[in-house]
Amino acid sequence: MSTTKLKVIGGRIGIANAFARMPFRFGVVTMEAAASATLELEVFVDGKPVLGYASDLLAYKWFDKRPEKTPADNVADLLWVVEEALAVARNLPEGSLFTLWRQLDEEVDRRAVAAGFNRLGASFGVSMVERATIDALGRATGQSFFDMVRGNAFGIDGGAVFPELAGMSPASILAEKPLERIGLRHTVGLVDPIEAGDIASADRLDDGLPETLADYIEQDDLSYLKIKIAGDPTSDMARLERIAGLMDRIGRAFALTLDGNEQYSRLEEFAALMDAIRGNPALDRFYDAILFIEQPLERSVALSAPLDPRALKTIGKPLLIDEADGWTSAYHEATALGYHGVSHKNCKGVIRSLLNAMLAETRNRQTGPGVYFQSAEDLTCLPVVSLQADLAVVAALGITHVERNGHHYFHGLEHLPAREAEAALAAHPDLYRREGSSIVTAINGGALDIASLQVPGMGFACLPDLGQRTRAADWTFDSLNKSDAGHAGTGD
Structure with a gap:
């Protein structure tokens, strides 16, 4: 058990705008620009001051999909919850990272619900502070994320949260060493062009990167795809057939996952789509290639009752929760209702993902390996801090393929100041490469090479410069409309 004591002193948030190279539609919204928030946190580690960092897009219409909330409202709420998490963390006494996380998780969850936000949004605020604290701990002690989990530097006591985890070490879910190569599961968004004929010649980007799904499969040698579903049977079937x-x-052999995007209020409705897929000879190989189904049910009903066994039999593939994984015990509750999987996303929480991996392992000791599982999904993690911190956790968890879409919807590292992009390439030449005048994510044989992420902290050796970002108090949502503002200093 860790004896390292941490005390959060304070932090600041810098924001920069990232403009998409092509529109990204998920659910009911199409994103063309987003704000990237970077948190710089000062932490005393055994009495010595250290800085740690965390970053993510302020993704509107994912944490909160209520129609009465505008994208600007969503972003304001996310900034608010990070500030609340900072305020709570500053007032916590010195303690182990696990002790601080439990108190932070409980209080921010309470404040978010009381303020009319939601528990998934509360998790985002907690996770930003949690990740920056982990990063500071790693930098202070010279340990990578994998090493910290293996030695339980966080002081995790799973039995204090879930009794069945009593006496179980986080190290028990780790492989002998972290993954050095992870398959890239390419997002096929709802308005993504499938083949060249889907793009008018005048609309082609010609920016040196693939544009259609066919381009990506050929140029990146993809083996994994994640396909989003709109919830309209006619359009979904036509698109899936294409x-x-x-x-x-x-x-070539592919492995697929389907993302239901909370488009259904009843599992029987989604089962009808799956029944149609299974009954279509043109989709036989497609269906056989599906690994799992992600969150078809809207979060308000996803965990409200046991899943209908008849619908599950018709679907014939395991279901996992994503948006419904909005609080620490959500996956524990979901397994009792018929779900088998849960997504890992750093934006929902790192310690939560470790606990969920431990829960899956305990379930599989009774059912056999692989019945309960954790997938790795994406909330458009952009380089450097967001992407690499998420990959460092995935590598430690041993998840062999991960959804990635930042390489697709945004143009490499052009959202970063040039100095930071060059530093990233120098420090992590396995993960990035030059493409003309740009630096982009390197995809080799359909996978990401990530051995260089085993550095002190959360997986990134080069640090962000908050002086090149806008203070949260000075940033406005309207600035996302200024696509001619240029790319320098506009990202992670």
Whole structure:
């Protein structure tokens, strides 16, 4: 058990705008620009001051999908909850990281619900402070994320949260060493062009990166795809048939996941779509390639009752929770209702993901390996801090493929100041490469090479410069409309 004591002193948030190279539609919103928030946190580690960092897009219409909330409202709420988490953390007494996290998690969850926000949004505020604190701890002690988990530098006591985890060490869920290579599961968004004919010649980007799904499969040698579903049976079937036809023509083996995006209020409605897929001979290979289904049910009903066994039999693939994983015990509750999987996303919490991995392991000791599982999903993690911190956790958890879409919807590292992009390439030449005048994420044989992430902290050796970002108090949502503002200093 860790004896390292931490005390959060304070922090500041810097914001920069990232403009998409192509629109990204998920659920009911199409994103063309987003704000990236970076938190710089000062932490006393055994009495010595250290800085730690965390970063994520302020993703509107994901944490809170209520129609009465505008995207600007969503971003304001996310900034508010990070500030609340900072205020709570500053007032906590010195303690182990696990002790601080439990108190922070409970109080921010309470404040968010009382203020009319939601528990998933509360998790985001907690996770930003949690990740920056972990980063500071690693930098102070010279340990990578994997090493910290292996030695339980966080002081995690799983039995204090879930009795069945009593006596279980976080190290028990780790492989002998972290993954050095992870398969890239490419997001196929709802308005993504499938083949060249989907893009008018005048609309082609010609920016040196692939544009269509066919381009990506060919140039990046993809083996994994994540396909989003709109919730309209007619359009979904037509789109899935086109994707399946492309896969059949390529003739290579693929593994797929489907993302329901909370588009259904009843599991029977989603089961009807899956029944149609299973009954369509053109989709036989497509169906066989599906690994799991992500969050088809809207979060307000996803955990309200046990899943209908008849619908589950019709679906024939395991279901996992994503947006419904909004509080620490959500996956524990979900497994009792018929779900098998849960997504890892740093934006929901790192210690939560470690606890969920431990829960899956305890379930599988009774059912057999692989029945309960953790996937790795994306909230458009952009380089450097957000992407690399998430990959460092995925590598430690041993999840062999991860959804990634920042390489697709944004143009490499152009959202960063040039100095930071160059520093990232120098420090992590396995993960990035030059493409013309740009620095982009390097995809080799459909995978990401990430051995260089085993550095002190949360997986990134080069640090962000908050002087190149806008103070949260000075930033406005309207600035996202200024796509001609240039890229320098506009990102992570």
